[in-house]
Amino acid sequence: MAAVQRIHDKQFEVYLSSNQIQSRVQELAKTLENELKGQEVLFLAILNGSFLFAADVMRHIEGPAAITFVKVSSYQGTQSTGRVDELIGLQTSLKGKHVVILEDIIDTGVTMDKVMTLLSSEAPASLRICTLLFKPTAFKGKQVPDFIGFEIPDKFVVGYGLDYNELGRNLNAIYQVIN
Numbered sequence: 001m002a003a004v005q006r007i008h009d010k011q012f013e014v015y016l017s018s019n020q021i022q023s024r025v026q027e028l029a030k031t032l033e034n035e036l037k038g039q040e041v042l043f044l045a046i047l048n049g050s051f052l053f054a055a056d057v058m059r060h061i062e063g064p065a066a067i068t069f070v071k072v073s074s075y076q077g078t079q080s081t082g083r084v085d086e087l088i089g090l091q092t093s094l095k096g097k098h099v100v101i102l103e104d105i106i107d108t109g110v111t112m113d114k115v116m117t118l119l120s121s122e123a124p125a126s127l128r129i130c131t132l133l134f135k136p137t138a139f140k141g142k143q144v145p146d147f148i149g150f151e152i153p154d155k156f157v158v159g160y161g162l163d164y165n166e167l168g169r170n171l172n173a174i175y176q177v178i179n
Contacts, residue, residue, distance in 0.1 A: 005158075005175050007168045012158055012175030016150060021160055021174065024149045025053065025132070029060030031147060032100060032130060039098040039125075043067040046115065047089075048169070049104035052161040053132045053149075057102060068092045072111060087118050094122035100147075104161050105133040107154065109141015116143045133157065133174070152176075 005012045032041075043061075045054035047069050058067055071088040099119065106112050112129060119127055130147035138154040158164045159171030168175070 007164045015176035016174040018172040025056045029057050041065050042097045045069045045102040047071040049161045054102045094124040098126045099124040101129045103131040106131045107135040107138040109139050112143045113141045
């Protein structure tokens, strides 16, 4: 793992190692398992960024659990656009199900507020948010995550599914912008 990565016009340094991420993901999965014991759970992963996080969470869940994926977009470059597109790909009924949203990062919270509004209209039994990364100083939303992997400063990050203009998702660590 290189200590510094260049992606497009920016340089990034390691912020969270692969070992730190994997250890925390395993802890989150066990917490989710304990909290939702005895319930039929549907994990709903927000694409594209959460695909690695979702896969790793699911590897650690024992017992029955289903997963589905939706796509929503609110980023362009390193900034949130403030606009949230509709959910694309929700083909599973949420009615009466205990739903856990798996998200890679929540910063302003605009995207998650819109997602929660859209999903609430589907009448799930419960709706919870599990995010790998949370930026409390950037957060302006209404929907505070129920489960948080890491609280991070308000700096742009890539790796482990997160991208900068579509590059960097394949990095196994999380890197923070340095310029």
